[in-house]
Amino acid sequence: MKMLLVFLLVMMAACPAIPQDLSGKMFTFPQQTNTAHVKLTSSRQSLGAVTVCLRFFTDLRREHALFSLSTSSFSNDFMIQWDDKNKEIEPHIRDQKVEYGGQDFKLNMWHSVCTTWDSSSGLAQVWLDGQPSVRKYSSSGSSISGSPIIILGQEQDSHGGGFDINQSFVGMMSDVHMWDYVLSSCEIQKYVDELNFTPGNVLNWKALDFQIVDRVLIEEKQSSCH
Numbered sequence: 001m002k003m004l005l006v007f008l009l010v011m012m013a014a015c016p017a018i019p020q021d022l023s024g025k026m027f028t029f030p031q032q033t034n035t036a037h038v039k040l041t042s043s044r045q046s047l048g049a050v051t052v053c054l055r056f057f058t059d060l061r062r063e064h065a066l067f068s069l070s071t072s073s074f075s076n077d078f079m080i081q082w083d084d085k086n087k088e089i090e091p092h093i094r095d096q097k098v099e100y101g102g103q104d105f106k107l108n109m110w111h112s113v114c115t116t117w118d119s120s121s122g123l124a125q126v127w128l129d130g131q132p133s134v135r136k137y138s139s140s141g142s143s144i145s146g147s148p149i150i151i152l153g154q155e156q157d158s159h160g161g162g163f164d165i166n167q168s169f170v171g172m173m174s175d176v177h178m179w180d181y182v183l184s185s186c187e188i189q190k191y192v193d194e195l196n197f198t199p200g201n202v203l204n205w206k207a208l209d210f211q212i213v214d215r216v217l218i219e220e221k222q223s224s225c226h
């Protein structure tokens with residue numbers, strides 16, 4: 001009996017949290033801090049291609065991070081931020097910045113953003129509310145590898161830390177998915193339209209393994225009445 005208890009305690013310590021189905025829910029980041037964030041866990045160690053899709057709602061009129069993945073090699077191994085000064089969405093991939101201007105980005109409404117990248121061509125592309133950007137070169141020849149730390153709500157200047165209050169996210173975020181391949185335009189359209197799509201195989205909003213630090217709330221996603 002004692003042995004069984006010890007075994008169970010060891011198992012509980014070794015196993016990550018049970019993934020949660022967050023369908024219909026959102027993370028609310030209600031205040032500007034340099035601490036509040038959600039840490040997402042994935043067991044994936046190597047990514048030769050990536051698609052990240054998420055929805056967000058904000059009234060921030062400053063730079064802010066939407067998604068921050070660091071490894072021990074690069075603090076911005078896969079990071080997506082809004083540059084308010086230049087009105088650009090800027091993915092950073094393997095610490096290489098790509099700028100996409102001319103986005104029709106409005107405050108106080110839900111937007112979807114999907115970012116794709118393939119290490120063989122090095123091409124990255126951003127889809128804001130289903131509108132594709134130019135396909136631009138960022139980084140090629142090597143995969144994102146090593147233990148990634150994935151954070152929502154803050155931007156990492158070091159592996160798992162180095163948060164800056166002036167880059168923090170304030171608002172709501174939902175439907176975060178990450179795949180280890182480039183989604184087709186049809187798959188992205190299905191995501192944008194909230195139709196049936198293949199959930200992320202690296203991060204899946206319907207089975208999300210995560211940890212909340214400080215004031216981030218899980219709430220029902222508010223949608224308009226019909």
Ligand SMILES: [Ca+2]
Pocket residue numbers: 155156157164167
């Ligand atoms: Ca920073």
